[in-house]
Amino acid sequence: xxxxxxxxxxxxIARGAVRAGLGLACGYPGTPSTEIIExxxxxxxxxxxxxINEKVALETGIGASLAGARALVTMKHVxxxxxxxxxxxxxxxxxxxxxxxxxxxxxxMHSSQNEQDNRHFAAFAKVPxxxxxxxxxxxxxxxxxxxxxxxxxxxxxxxxxxRVSHGRGRVVPRAPVGGEAVAYxxxxxKYVMVPEYARERNRLALVRLEALRRRAEESPLNILEAGTxxxxxxxxxxxxxxxxxxxxxxWFLKLGMSHPLxxxxxxxxxxxxxxxxxxxxxxxxxxxxxxxxxxxxxxKEVIPSNGELNQExxxxxxxxxxxxxxxxxxxxxxxxxxxxxxAPRPVDDLPVRPPVLCPGCPHRAVYxxxxxxxxxxxxxxxxxxxxxxxxxxSLESCLCMGASIGxxxxxxxxxxxxxxxxVIGDSTFFHSGITPLIDARYNETPGLVxxxxxxxxxxxxxxxxxxxxxxxxxxxxxxxxIEQLCRGIGVPATTVDAFDxxxxxxxxKRALTGGDLSVLVxxxxxxxMDRSPHERVVVDDDRCNLCGLCVELxxxxxxxxDETIAITGDCTGCGVCLAVCARGALSLPEPxxxxxxxx
Amino acid sequence: MNGVATVSLAGVGGQGIILAAAIVAQAAMAAGxxxxxxxxxxxxxxxxxVVSTVRYGSxxxxxxxxxxxxxxxxxxLEGRRALDLLADKGTLVYATTVIAPGSxxxxxxxxxxxxxxxxxxxxxxxxxxxxxxLARAAGSVRAANVALxxxxxxxxxxxxxxxxxxxxxxxxxxxxxxxxRAFALGRETVAPTEEGL
Numbered sequence: 004x005x006x007x008x009x010x011x012x013x014x015x016i017a018r019g020a021v022r023a024g025l026g027l028a029c030g031y032p033g034t035p036s037t038e039i040i041e042x043x044x045x046x047x048x049x050x051x052x053x054x055i056n057e058k059v060a061l062e063t064g065i066g067a068s069l070a071g072a073r074a075l076v077t078m079k080h081v082x083x084x085x086x087x088x089x090x091x092x093x094x095x096x097x098x099x100x101x102x103x104x105x106x107x108x109x110x111x112m113h114s115s116q117n118e119q120d121n122r123h124f125a126a127f128a129k130v131p132x133x134x135x136x137x138x139x140x141x142x143x144x145x146x147x148x149x150x151x152x153x154x155x156x157x158x159x160x161x162x163x164x165x166r167v168s169h170g171r172g173r174v175v176p177r178a179p180v181g182g183e184a185v186a187y188x189x190x191x192x193k194y195v196m197v198p199e200y201a202r203e204r205n206r207l208a209l210v211r212l213e214a215l216r217r218r219a220e221e222s223p224l225n226i227l228e229a230g231t232x233x234x235x236x237x238x239x240x241x242x243x244x245x246x247x248x249x250x251x252x253x254w255f256l257k258l259g260m261s262h263p264l265x266x267x268x269x270x271x272x273x274x275x276x277x278x279x280x281x282x283x284x285x286x287x288x289x290x291x292x293x294x295x296x297x298x299x300x301x302x303k304e305v306i307p308s309n310g311e312l313n314q315e316x317x318x319x320x321x322x323x324x325x326x327x328x329x330x331x332x333x334x335x336x337x338x339x340x341x342x343x344x345x346a347p348r349p350v351d352d353l354p355v356r357p358p359v360l361c362p363g364c365p366h367r368a369v370y371x372x373x374x375x376x377x378x379x380x381x382x383x384x385x386x387x388x389x390x391x392x393x394x395x396x397s398l399e400s401c402l403c404m405g406a407s408i409g410x411x412x413x414x415x416x417x418x419x420x421x422x423x424x425x426v427i428g429d430s431t432f433f434h435s436g437i438t439p440l441i442d443a444r445y446n447e448t449p450g451l452v453x454x455x456x457x458x459x460x461x462x463x464x465x466x467x468x469x470x471x472x473x474x475x476x477x478x479x480x481x482x483x484x485i486e487q488l489c490r491g492i493g494v495p496a497t498t499v500d501a502f503d504x505x506x507x508x509x510x511x512k513r514a515l516t517g518g519d520l521s522v523l524v525x526x527x528x529x530x531x532m533d534r535s536p537h538e539r540v541v542v543d544d545d546r547c548n549l550c551g552l553c554v555e556l557x558x559x560x561x562x563x564x565d566e567t568i569a570i571t572g573d574c575t576g577c578g579v580c581l582a583v584c585a586r587g588a589l590s591l592p593e594p595x596x597x598x599x600x601x602x
Numbered sequence: 603m604n605g606v607a608t609v610s611l612a613g614v615g616g617q618g619i620i621l622a623a624a625i626v627a628q629a630a631m632a633a634g635x636x637x638x639x640x641x642x643x644x645x646x647x648x649x650x651x652v653v654s655t656v657r658y659g660s661x662x663x664x665x666x667x668x669x670x671x672x673x674x675x676x677x678x679l680e681g682r683r684a685l686d687l688l689a690d691k692g693t694l695v696y697a698t699t700v701i702a703p704g705s706x707x708x709x710x711x712x713x714x715x716x717x718x719x720x721x722x723x724x725x726x727x728x729x730x731x732x733x734x735x736l737a738r739a740a741g742s743v744r745a746a747n748v749a750l751x752x753x754x755x756x757x758x759x760x761x762x763x764x765x766x767x768x769x770x771x772x773x774x775x776x777x778x779x780x781x782x783r784a785f786a787l788g789r790e791t792v793a794p795t796e797e798g799l
Contacts, residue, residue: 350683350685350686351682351683351685351686351714351720353679353682353683353714354679354703354705354706354711354712354713354714355651355703355705356614356649356650356651356679356680356703356704357650357703357704358615358647358648358649358650359648359649359650359704360648361616361648361649386648389648392704393704393705393708394704394708462644462648463644464643464647551708554707554708555708557704559649559701559702559704559707561707562702562707563707563708563709
C-alpha cells in the first residue's frame, strides 16, 4: 500500500493546487503562508515565483489568469492589505482561468504585527471564501476554489490560519482535476474599469453574490452533522477542530464555504437543537450574520475575540451556558435579496458623450502606432485609460494604480513569450509602477513598458510628482529621471518624442521583436499645459477620399462630413492625423517665419 | 422641493461649468439664501458630459437633486439631454453652441435637432442664447459660460448687486473684466426678446 503523505496545511495547499492543474503560483513570503510557494518550487508543473510584494504578486496572478493559466497567489493576512487595491477591483472584473488568493491569518500573532480577521475581506470584496480546517481539506478545497472561481467568474479567497497552515495531518491524494483551457480574449468592457464599465461589473458582482449564496446552500463544503445532544455549533476553519473535541456529541454546521453564508442551512440547524453556539477565532464574523437572522446564539459574550482558541477555551467558555435555560425558539427572518439598480440608459437615445483624449493629446500619438501591433496592451489609471474607448480601443485592462506592469508580466510568464505590453503614465509609474518593473527584472520576465510621460498628473488637474519635482505650492525640488531610474534597475530604457511617429513606431517594433524586458518613455507634455497659439491642420479635399482613417483616431477636432473632412478650431496642429493619412490629404501650414502662406 | 430651488448646469467637460456653478452659488448666497452645491470632477472633465448642481432656499440639506427647476446648458446636446432633469414647466437656458461627441464625429449617431419639440412636449420654456458670439464680442470665446449666465439672470431671483458680488468673488481677477463684459452682454441679449421675464 502506498504511504499516505503527512503534510502541513501549506504543503497540502501546494499539492492540491498542482492536482487542480495550477499554471502559475506567486506570492510574497510571510508567516504563516511561506511554505506554500516553497513546496510548489519543488513540484513539477507550475511556474513558481516570489514577487516583490503582495500587490505585484496578485497582479502577476491576474495576468496569468487572463492568459489562461490557473493562478494561485499566496500571502499572510497583512499582505492582503498591500494587495487590497487589485483585490477589490478584481472582484469586479472577474477572472479568465481560475484565480485563488490564499490569505494565511495569524490569530495570536505568533509572527505578526496584528491579528486582523481577513474573512472581512471576502465580505468587503463580495467574493466567495473557503476555509479548510485541516490538511486534507486544505488539499481538497483548492480544487473546489478553482472550480468556483471559473464557474462564477470571481477570485476566491482561501483563508487559512496558523494552525491549519502549520499543523500536519495525513492527506489522501486524489485524482488530478483541471479546468478547461481558456484562451485570453480581449474584452474591454470586462477588464477596463473606467466608470461606465465598472458600474455594470459592480452590478454583476452583486448579482453574483446572491448566486453564490444559493450555491453555499447546496455546497457539500457546508455540512450539517447530526449530534446526540441539544447543542448546535456553527463554526469554520480550525475552530471546528477545537469545538469537535470540546463538544463531541453536539450537532455541527461546519462551514467550508464561509462567505456568502447559507442562511437556510443555518436555520435548519435550529430545527434540531434549542441552543446554538458560534465558535470562531477573532471577530464575530459568523455570529453577527446569524444574529441578523433574528436567531438566538451564544458566541463572543463568552469566548474571546482576541488570540487563538483551543478545545479547553471552547469547553470552558460554553459549558457554563448549558446551565442556563435554553432560549425561546424563534423563527428566522431571511433578509430579502438586496435591490440592485440597472445601469441608467441613455436619455431619449441621445448620443452619449464619454470623456475623450483632448485634441493634441500626446497619448493619441502613441496609441495610433501601438494599436497596429499584435500585442495585448495592459493599461493603467489616468487620462490614457481613455484609449480603451471607441474608436481607439487600444488598451485592454485597467485594474488599479500600477497594475499594468504586473499583469503584463503575469501574462508573459504564463505564455512564455512577449505577448503583452504595458502602458502607464508618468505619475502612475512613480505611484506604483517601479516595484513591478523591479519584479519583472528579478523574475526575468519579457515585456515592453511604455511610460506615457506627459510631465504631470493630468487627469486630476495637473499636480506635480517626483518626475517633475513640483510641489502643491508650485515650488520645485529635484526631478527624477525615469530613464536613469530604469537603467538603475537594469532595464534598458529609451526616450522618444511621443509625436515622432517614426521614432515611436520603430522603438515599439524593436522592443517587441527583441523579446526582452525594456522601457520606452514616450515624452511630450500634456497639451493642456501648452497655451501657446497653434497651427491648424488643413485638408486637401481633392486628395481626401473620406476613408476615415483620421476620424478613427478619435480626435474631437476631426469631423467627418458628407463630402469632406472638417478640422475644427480645437485643432492644435499636433500632426498625428497627418501620419495616418494614406493619401497625404492633411497638412500643416509652413511656419510663418519660413515665409509660407499658411492657411 | 420644500421651498428649495435647484439649478443644474450642464455642458461638456472643459466648458467652465464649475466656474459657472460657483458664480450662481455666490449670487444665491449674496441674495441671502442658504446654498449647497455639487460638481463632478476627474475623468468627466476630459470632454465628457458634466452636470453641476446649485440648490438654494431658506435651508438646504442635500447638495444634489434628481430634478431641476432651471437648467443652464453651455451646449445644445447637453441641454437636450438635461431636459430629462427638468421639472414640468421648468426653464432651459441653453447656448446654441454645438460640440459633436465622438459617435457623431464618426457618423454613427445623428446630432439631435428635436429640442424645441421635446421641450414643448414637456412644457419646458426654452431660452436660446448665442453665447459664443456674445463671448467673442466681449473679448474671448472662453467667456461663453458667463455670457450664458448673464442671460439666465432673468429667470433667477438674485438681483443685480448679488450677481456683481458673485462675479467678484468667483472669477479670478485676471479674467474678471472680460467676464463682466460677457455677463453684461448676456443679460442685455435676452431681456428685450423674451416676454414676461
